[in-house]
Amino acid sequence: MTDPQASSTQATAPGRVPTPLSVSGRLHSDPQADIEHAERDPEGFWLAQAQGYEWTRAPTTALIWERPHMQWFADGETNITLNALDRHARGETRTKAAFIWLPEQGEAQVLTYGMLHERVERAAAGLRALGVGLGDRVVIYMPLTPEGCIAMLACARIGAVHSVVYAGLGVSALRGRIQDAGARVVVTADVGHRRGKLVDLYAIAAEAIADLPEVEHLVLWERITTYSREHDARTVAWESLFTHGRAPAVPVNAEHPLFILYTSGSTGRPKGVLHSHAGYMIGTAYHLRSLFDVQPGDVFFCTSDIGWVVGHSYIVYGPLVAGATVLFREGAPDFPDPGVLWRAVERYGVNVLFTAPTALRLFMKLGAEVAAPYDLGSLRVIACAGEALNPEAWRWAQQHLGGGLGEGAHAVVIDNWWQTELGAPTLGTHPRWPARPGFVGRPLAGVDADVVDEHGQRVPDGQQGFLVIRRPFPSMMRGIHGNPQKYAEIWNENPAGYLSGDLAMRDEHGYISILGRADDVLSVAGHRIGSADVEDALVSHPAVAEAAVIGLPDELKGQSIVAHVILRATHSDSPGLRASISEHVRRELGPIATPGEVHVVAALPKTRSGKIMRRLLRAQALGEDPGDLTTLEG
Structure with missing residues (x-):
């Protein structure tokens, strides 16, 4: 596999930006040795990561694996607290300071360890x-x-x-x-x-x-x-x-259950994902340090909520296990005014920010002038996860929040992908690696991920397939509460391993692009098109802040593409603008991906965690029952 660090001195390929040298000089973590260790001896790598923690009985074994059931550090005993x-x-x-908490109303509160x-x-x-x-x-x-x-x-x-x-x-x-x-x-x-x-x-x-x-x-x-x-x-x-x-x-066994967290339920009945004490502890703290580059003395700002896995992993457990200072805030990211987040970054000298692409697109829609009055120079890493980070949002954030696309940048915007079921980052672009906008990154240390067909065979570079994880890593779920059959199905449905439910594509550098959920694939005239591809093209139009596409039945093509877009504040709806947006997609992706309809909307239906509920758009268009709406954003 090509090492992206080694290739960073080559000429910049389309869509590829070398990490600014000024940012690299401020970074502490370097993943290469860990990646090599994990590839050579995956179990030994994770057992090494377990050193340095407090155990009432230290583990001597790493993984016991009888698919689909795993145990990590099973002869160890500890308590995450x-x-x-x-x-x-x-x-x-x-x-x-362990916590710096900012209420929507009132004074900040600081709790020491x-x-x-x-x-x-x-x-x-x-x-x-x-x-x-x-x-x-x-x-x-x-x-x-x-x-x-x-x-x-x-x-x-x-x-x-x-x-x-x-x-x-x-x-x-x-x-x-x-x-x-x-x-x-x-x-x-x-x-x-x-x-x-x-x-x-x-x-x-x-x-x-x-x-x-x-x-x-x-x-x-x-x-x-x-x-x-x-x-x-x-x-x-x-x-x-x-x-x-x-x-x-x-003191509890390493495999003792820590929490049950229910997934959003946007594609069916919510399922209770079960995580355990030790593996989750080691995995979340490791990636806080190794991917997000959080170090002792840093202030780490996470804009998620404890109701979601990101809040569990990177407001509560990961930062506290690592001994970091975590800042979090109750309320909307643009209330009471659009500058409230950036004012907090400036006031508290935030070094690492973890947020969602939805938030970046919100600020992109509001305009660069919102963040401009604030000194964001303390930032060195801005990490995104939760939904696909489209290239336009990445470039905007790198330019206006990270300080630019070149040598003058003070921070690097990185992408990463994981799920409630996985507990911690799984794919990502390390701050030292060249960014490839539209690609979330490579498998991280200790992760054996691949893109395969329905038979578990690896698909060629550049071809769409199913994202799978071949081997367990410590922060993965241990089961689904009350539903062992569903848990087994996730591991056994594809011969290659854990089936993430996401479609993906790998490039020649080993970077992976998340194309959307398997049930969000569009099939137009026999061509399979990922919804994320069309949405990325839509959002790259200068008038579009956010977009969602669905496929509707078409007698001739099988499906026709229908786009729903939110405009930036500087543009207003008109037939000419909608035609311009459609033509822009045609130019970006070709005629087969051109939306048959473009609807300008004030908002898109989302789960509380910010994921677009495309099935609701589809149900509304077809006059069908939308199903479970308990996770719909109010």
């Missing part, structure tokens, strides 16, 4: 007093606040299994997840803040458990003490948890 809290709460690190350690110990003792023990499930329905994170860590500390439900989903979605998890305790808050409005979380939680007698306690954190309401009889005050002393971390 021993490594996320206890070891940092001793000595000088005790006074280091010592403060966080004590609060988690007390909350854990309180949960234990409610009868929560080893293996019990606790559903957490909390806004993005330190209290939500403390609830997660408190569960982990006593060996309970938490299941965070995004504090924006409705009653039926919450009830279904509580029932599926078999939770005995639910933790919630009175309200959340969103764009200046209060979201009544307690009312939703109380209604969700009204007919669930198996739920014994509803723990309520009251942010607004003057809020008058009727309480469910099972309600327990959050503050009462802190009156039962302090709970030590319960």
Whole structure:
């Protein structure tokens, strides 16, 4: 496989930008030795990564693998909070900031490792007093606040299994997840803040458990003490948890379940992805250090939410295990004003920013002048994941947030791909590697990923296929709660290995482009076209900020392409503009990919995590039942 570092001195190929030397000089991590180690001895590589953590019994084996079931470090014993809290709460690190939290309204809050350690110990003792023990499930329905994170860590500390439900989903979605998890305790808050409005979380939680007698306690954190309401009889005050002393971390087997997290459900019933203590801990912390280049003393800003896997991995567990300072913020990224994120970057000297392509496209739509007044020079890495990062958004962010496309840049924008099921980055473009806009990157150290056909055979470079992972790595899920058949299906449906559900293409340099979900493929006149290709072409038009395409039945072609676009603020809808957009796609991709229709819309239907729900667009166009809408953004 061609080494992209070695080829970075060659002439720049189309769509390829060498990493700016000024940025390379500021980086700490270099993946090449790890990649070579992992290719030579994958199990030895991960066992080496397990060194340096606190174990009550250190592991001597790495992987036990009987497809589809895996065990990592199975003879080891630890607790993730021993490594996320206890070891940092001793000595000088005790006074280091663990969390910097920015509420949508009010003053910032800073929790040191010592403060966080004590609060988690007390909350854990309180949960234990409610009868929560080893293996019990606790559903957490909390806004993005330190209290939500403390609830997660408190569960982990006593060996309970938490299941965070995004504090924006409705009653039926919450009830279904509580029932599926078999939770005995639910933790919630009175309200959340969103764009200046209060979201009544307690009312939703109380209604969700009204007919669930198996739920014994509803723990309520009251942010607004003057809020008058009727309480469910099972309600327990959050503050009462802190009156039962302090709970030590319960040592658990490395494979003991840590959390259940339900996927968005945009393509079917949500499934409860199960992760375990040790493998998840080692994988998330490794990639924080090796891919995102987060180092001691850095401020790491993650714009996700604890309701999603990115928030689990890179607001709570990964940064705390690594001993970093993580900044997170409740509320929308452009409220109360479009500059709020960049003001935080400047004020707190953020070094690494993890955000979503959806957010970058939002700022691209708002215009470069939003970020221009702020000093973003502290940034050296801007990482994106969650949806395909289209080339136009990458170039815009590199130019206007990273400081340019050449020697003057102070930060590099990198892409990475993973899933709830995978726990941590799997494919990516390391900051030292040349960027190839439109390609997420190469398999990271310890990852054996490939693009194959339905028979598991590797497809040629430049040809579309199914993205698979041939061998396990530590942060992968251990199962699907209550549905072992579905878990086995994901591993056994394709002979090559774990079937991601995404279509992909590999280039001659080993970089992989994610083309969209397998069920988002367009088939026009016998040609298979990835929805991401057409959407990238649409967004590269100067008038288009965001786009989604679907295929609708066509008597002649099989399918016709229908585009839905959001315009940038500087443009307005007209027949001429829509014709220009369609012609632009024709020029970019050829006649076969030209949309038959272009609709200008004010918004696209998305899940709460920012993924476009193309199936809803398709159902609306065909007059069909759209199915499960519990994860639709409000």
